[in-house]
Amino acid sequence: MAQDITSLTGEDCFEGNSPCCSVTGALSQGDKEYDDILELNQFDGLPYSSRFYKLLSERKELPVWKAKCEFMDTLAKGQFVIVSGSAKTGRSSQIPQWCAEFCLSVQFQHGMVVCTQIHAQQAVDLALRVADEMDVNIGHEVGYSIPLETCSTNDTVLRYCTDDMLLREMMSDPLLERYGVVILDQAHQRTVATDVLLGLLKDIALQRPELRVVLLTAVEPVPKQLAHFTGSAAPLIGLESPGAGEVVHNSTGDSYFCSALRLVLEIHRSEEEGDVVVFLVTAQEIDLAHEILCHEGHSLSPDLGELLPVAVHPGQPGNLPILGEEETGRPRRVFLTSSPNEDFFWAVSSIRFVIDAGIEKRYVYNPRIRTNSVIIQPISAGQAKSRKQLAGPTGKCFCLYPEDRQLPIEIRPHVVESDISSTVLFLKRMEIAGLGHCDFIDRPDPEGLMQALEELDYLAALDNDGNLSEMGIIMSEFPLEPQMAKTLLASCEFDCVSEVVIIAAMLTVPTCFTVPSADLKPEATQCHMKFQNPEGDHFTLINIYKAFKQCQQDPYCNVAKWCQDLYLNHAALLMADALRAEITDTLKRIELPISVPAFGSRSNTLNIKRALLAGFFMQVARDVDGSGNYFILTHRHVAQIHPLSGYGAKSPKLGLPEWVLFHEHSFFEDNCLRTATHITPEEFIQMAPQYFFYNLPPSESKDILQNILNHGASQYQEQKPPISQEEPQTSDRCVIQ
Template sequence: MAQDITSIAEEDFFEGTAACCSDSEALTQGDKEYEDILELNQFDGLPYSSRFYKLLRERKELPVWRAKCEFMDTLAKGQFVVVSGSAQTGRSSQIPQWCAEFCLSVQFQHGMVVCTQTHSQQAVDLALRVSDEMDVNIGHEVGYNIPLETCCANDTVLRFCTDDMLLREIMSDPLLERYGVVVVDQAHQRTVATDVLQGLLKDIALQRADLRVVLLTAVEPVPKQMKHFTGSAVPLIRLESPGAGEVVYNSTSDGYFCAALRLVLEIHRSEEDGDVVVFLVTTQEINLAHDILCHEAHALAPDLGELLPVAVHPRQPGSLPNPGEAGTRRSRQVFLTSSPNEDFFWAVNSLSFVIDAGLEKRYVYNPRIRTNSVIIQPISTVQALSRRQLAGPTGKCFCLYPEDRQLPAEIRPHIVESDITSTVLFLKRMEIAGLRQCDFIDRPDPEGLMQALEEMDYLAALDNDGNLSEMGIIMSEFPLEPQMAKTLLASCEFDCVSEVVIIAAMLTAPTCFLVPSVDLRPEATQCHMKFQHPEGDHFTLINIYKAFKQFQEDPYCDVEKWCQDFYLDHSALLMADALRTEFSDTLKRIELPVSVPAFGSRSNTLNIKRALLAGFFMQVARDVDGSGNYFILTHKHVAQMHPLSGYGAKSPKLGLPEWVLYHEHSFSEDNCLRTVSHITPEQFIEMAPQYFFYNLPTSESKDILQNILNHGAAGYPEEKHQTSKEEAREETYDRCVVQ
């Protein structure tokens, strides 16, 4: 099969591009000659537009064009190829198009082309740009598939998607049989999804000799990544970089934050036109810098033009301009951002200045306390180079650190420092689908892996042999963390699906609470308190969603203004609404019962808490002194309520409960419990698996629970401490079916 496709590709495809391969000067021939050769678009059969030839001239100037023949030859002869080059080389836009030409040359008999991105916005931007260059309609020959949005058709030959969406697709198509070429872009980012995808592609390629795998990276991969697929180095094509402009190192004693703001103002006063991107470290710094620059902008002389600060938070590029949009001569945009947003600015042609703090904030998961620690560390040389190149060959990059600072050579793989419970659930599902063990480039932390398996066992997602149980299979159908997926399934038993689906959607979407500048925060807190529910934050989220839907469906109301007035994020609520629909559709697809809404009744409130405890029994804490110091049962750590919590807001409506269930513990940032609701110890005992309870570390809180268990249920005598895990699970099933 592999030999067949190679011979067909060499015979049919290179016949049409012989001029390109035989003479490099063919790439610089006039448009008239190219028009004579390709009068009709090979993908839709329609005549090319004049814009196609205009864009073609621009495409030929990209560094990647000098490597087209080498790439096409390598793609035809082998299964794997790696292309390294910065975003300015054109690798992300041109390589997928050439892969589509390769598949077309064999009449798509082995499938279409899919190209993964690490962020949704990049997938959309690239699909729009490539469809324009290929002179086809978006959503037809070229499309995209991102969470909550699909713009594709059955005849789509080139699809851009996020790496996690392709992983979801593998669940129903384990061998990716609809694709002939898989392009993994931004492989240097080493996200969990991209690393898992590469591990699975190695196995898929062994079972499909006709499949082609293309890795696109900003820099040359490390040797272990090059040898991952075949055991020996795969072919590597290096693209010439257009280079960076002037680099100025500027380390100051008063810190990078103040230095960055001074530089912005100095650039605006003395430099030529051009926008600025400032790489800071934390969300708080981005927001503070935005407020300060907005204040300073009002004091600038009018003849300098307008200074427009724009906050671009990690993974939220919605505030970026459209590709190619530039500020006017009378205005200068200042983008304030942090890692991992370097690649968001590849299409902002107006950038002339980069200010780089040289640091990033990373979340490192600690399996012992089941939460993330925050580490501030230097960026890698890959990121530093990527940031410098954003200013272009004529711009300037100001590095706010010494030139002799030693930066890490590569980006640390996320798989070794992340919570991989969701990943383990997915890989267990893949084993059922027939794929063998995922061969990671860098293996996950062993302690984190054991904790993930233990958590899945507590959630009843594994059977006694360590394979995925029926419960686990159903949980894997939802694009949710396993605990939330278990909560959603439990809601089917407790007749509170309508309410729990809202909670799941609101907690999966970005937070709906807007935190304004300091002087407006008391007003925002008062607005948020109007939605508070006496049972806790999970119920408050239902109140907010229902109020949002009520105003959204009222034709006489401006729902965006309503959100603004109550300091709520309109886009986050829209995403929650879309997620709610997706989760509800999944429940219907797998034929699980959806209950009638009953929010507000006493029985419904109790059932919602039962469903939440079915998934989040590992996230329970007790106020040990009556003053808000909450002892976390699983690891003996003490934390406080988050200020945005209904309990943390010091509301007269809500006193501090003794026992709470929480959604998140932000350990390193503020040591706070986020999204908290009141529970009783009896409810915890009812829902938590027995063998989880007995594995809790010894504490006063556990003694209280044990005393309730001993005196409140005759069927659970103290000698159960010695019960086996299997017996405890059977007893748990007797008390709660969902466990």
């Protein structure tokens, strides 16, 4: 099989002992003969362009190329192969192409190739680069699929996608029968989605002996990862590292932030050219560094050239660098970022300097209080190595920590420290499809697992036997957290689907609010107050979305400038618009009713709150002293409402309500409730499951609710506001149990 592959491609190998090398040895006698053989592209049947040969010569210089024969032989002989190599070895661009050649050699009898990434932007960048190298059209032979955007067809030979997108694809194709090779890139990052894929692929591979599974990692895997698939060590191919340049360690204590900025300015004042990557810790540090460097850049001598800071927030839209630019005379870019972006700059060959704080911020989910803790900890040894290699062999890396610091060997798996409610819902869905067991490399935290099952039970997603209920099956169809999915289904019963879909989209994408520098914060607050709705923050989000759509439809409105003037994130609003369309399409596909919009009417307001409570009854708090100290019913912590909230701004439009439903409790960051809406205790009692209410810990707030339940709930139900005859209602309803 390996011989067929290489005879198709004609690409020469460097290892003389491999069978594929004996076949291709005759093909490496000279570029002229090589060009004659490769007249037609085997993937689209068209003649190769001159650019293909130019890029091919560059590809041959990559460290990964020396391992091609070994990789192809290993892929032909067994189901599993692990390749370890840093970002600049070419592993993410070359190995997927070789897997496509492998599938082509058997005429795609077993399927195509899919390669996962943890960042959407990386999936897009790699697809564009690989399509260029393979001399094919993006979206045809090579494509990508990321949340809210797909650029591929059913005939796409090689598709890049995010790991969570491949999980969602498994709901309709549990055994991944579309694919002959599944490549999990950046496996060392140990995201929840990648770990779930690793666990399920072990079972899928048993049912599909023809399937090939390839793991790509930037650091050498630990023994338990090597032994995961076969019980014995899976074949491991180590790639030669391109090597790091000069490494300078400098212990700065707690002042790494100031030291990093001073280094940036010193580098810019030197005569050396090249871009800079600065690894900081928090989003606030990235924004502050961007602000400071922009300010300092104006006072620098014009002879030094322009200094261009670029904030690159992990997972945030609208702040991504343009990769691979090499034009002369351009500004020196300073990319300000944080974990887990070590692999993000794989194609920025202009990077010559790396400044590494050596620590990172991680969110660790605490199931007892249903919120994340924030931990600042040293990066792993693998991350440190990856950062050093970004500067290349001629660059320089400044490590702002002592050389003898003991760094953790590996990154802690996210599955043991994350809220896994969505993961459990997905795995329950996979049980129906026949994948009854997910063999995790590191099993989830037992307390977190029990909390996830309890939450799904409260949401009626599980039946009495612990299996997925009909409600749970429908909930799993949506790209939403379980609580939001339940809220969406409840909106079908309460005839407020149009409004709740907007809320779901706006709360699922990154925040639409931009936080400017300190001197502009009052102006931004005034702009945001224009959208405030007296009913609460969830309703404010509807106002913002509707204003955004109105601007989009106005031919005289510059939407990007409109967002900038009002301190709104244009990219986030575009994502919300796309997600709203996707959710609406899913509702239509599974034939759920979509109500006519009635935003602003009294009954619609009440129904939206009921729908929200149907999903978020576990996130209710009461102001215990009238001064904004909110007691959270589920775990008896006290928090304040976030300053960006309409209530937090203490505007005259919104007073402080006694009872609120909130979307998020940022406990260890600022101990604030984010996105809060006023509710009544009667509304809470009406919508919360009875067994959840009785399981609440004892408190004064629970006693108040119990008293209302004993004396006033039935009276409240009789006094519900009548539905106005003018307000349109849908005749179809889906009853929420």
